[in-house]
Amino acid sequence: MSKRKNLIIAVILGAALAIVIAGALALESWVLPHYDASEMLPDSVQAEMVGDLAPNFEFLGEQGHLLQLSDFAGTPVVLNFWASWCPPCRMEKPHFQQAFEEYGNDVKFIVLNVDEPIEVARAYADEEGFTFPLYFDETNEGAAAFGVTAVPETFFIDADGVISARFMGAIDFHTIEHSIKDMQE
Secondary structure, eight states: OHHHHHHHHHHHHHHHHHHHHHHHHHIIIIIGGGOOGGGGSOHHHHHTTTTSBOOOOEEEOTTSOEEEGGGGTTSOEEEEEEOTTOHHHHHHHHHHHHHHHHHTTTSEEEEEEOSSOHHHHHHHHHHHTOOSOEEEOTTOHHHHHTTOOSSOEEEEEOTTSBEEEEEESOOOHHHHHHHHHHHHO
């Protein structure tokens, strides 16, 4: 009787675990594409730094060469802090790919990975077929300079180096496109 009881308990626990996993996958595939954390933030938080000159900082390029944000002076910049382990970051990356394909000749996309080994970020980008260049904030100097405490976070910086928009949380193509057009005006 004891073995049968243990088997029944194991089956019930297994079914419960399968339901939890299915629910988590449904959350990621259905809810997250409709989720924008920026809508839940007070306007004052989103507005911090908007209108300020973007702080300069150093980061690594794809080939391991050292760059500075000031290297892109005179060009509008979309600066996105992200990590591949972050579900909202993963959700928004196809939108950044679409925006890069459409606006990559006019705007510099600095898709800046934080908090993980370079090889992990590259493997994720390769697996997903992303063609935007990857950059790396290994020392978190950029995250600190911009006050980033969670990912994803995106800043739109006009050609004069002024932050024109800031978004905390995942954003979609429409938001990226609208913000690019606003900073180009």
